[in-house]
Amino acid sequence: MKKDAARNNHKVDGVALGLSNRLFFRLYQCANMMHKTGTKALEPHGVTTQQWAILGALTRPAFEHGVAVGDLAAYLLVSRQNLAGVLSRLEAQGHIVRTVAESDNRSRLIKLTDAGRTLWAEEMRPRIDDYYAAALDGFSTDDRIHAIHYLDKLLRNLAALDPEPEH
Amino acid sequence: MKKDAARNNHKVDGVALGLSNRLFFRLYQCANMMHKTGTKALEPHGVTTQQWAILGALTRPAFEHGVAVGDLAAYLLVSRQNLAGVLSRLEAQGHIVRTVAESDNRSRLIKLTDAGRTLWAEEMRPRIDDYYAAALDGFSTDDRIHAIHYLDKLLRNLAALDPEPEH
DNA sequence: CGAATAAAGTAAATACATTGACATATATTC
């Protein structure tokens, strides 16, 4: 069947594809599959991978006492307009609060609620650990370090390509 | 300024983040930046990175004479509903055609138009090569091979996590 | 052959993510 030929060539399509092309194609596929499987892993809590990234960021010591939306957007490398939307959903679910900054009437300070902190620590954390274990099965510590190294390197190049200054 | 502290810790946020978490966070950031910078690189032609992936796939020898939407979706690892939307835009731009398969009244066969093939070869290809060169600056051939290896490995794990059978 | 199964297209709801544009508030500079 033609179907099988087209659907089972993950192993074959590297031969003529070119290294650079293949690298970016795999990055594209991996990111999609990460969102798909990651969101499914946290489905019982109605949290997506992007929301998970935000909640995780908010547990960082530096952001423990609240963080401005602009700073959070800069940390995640997403636009503030996009972040605002996800934050609205997290706020509606009661996981975070937006408070007006004292020294700046424009700015809102994002903070984890107690419920959000509990959700993260008690519910999400164990599932996330299981997810990492499954997704990185067969990856040694060195493998992870090397993979991160390449992604870091790529990210620096992409950031340099982005006209957006880092202010 | 607090701003600078929050916005310049790409190098610092690895220390306490955990290897697995950091790997997925970088994957998330890289994918977003790839779409952002890649789409900008091809902006003169109004083509996004996803459309670029599809046009590239259609130039594969195996798909040269047309490919079914289901097979193309399986190759790209996206849902056929998503693919249908992108194909509509590509069709509206005249880059591809959808013809009804002779042996199956349900199925549509996707083919590159002459205009689409020319756009790919004459216009997009050079810009894509420039983009790859910039995004992978400092990557040796071995670096690329190793990076692909890790992404392949990760993708296999993610695919195994996905309930979707490969039929 | 006829019934169950599978595959294809489509529609709709939801969520991410980008850009451009705008109003308002804060900072900088002269």
Added chain:
DNA sequence: GAATATATGTCAATGTATTTACTTTATTCG
């Protein structure tokens, strides 16, 4: 201090991606 510049939130448009659900057409199996 006033003019300029920058930061912030928001609105709107567009594109990508998922899931669920439904209809129609093929295929398979009994």
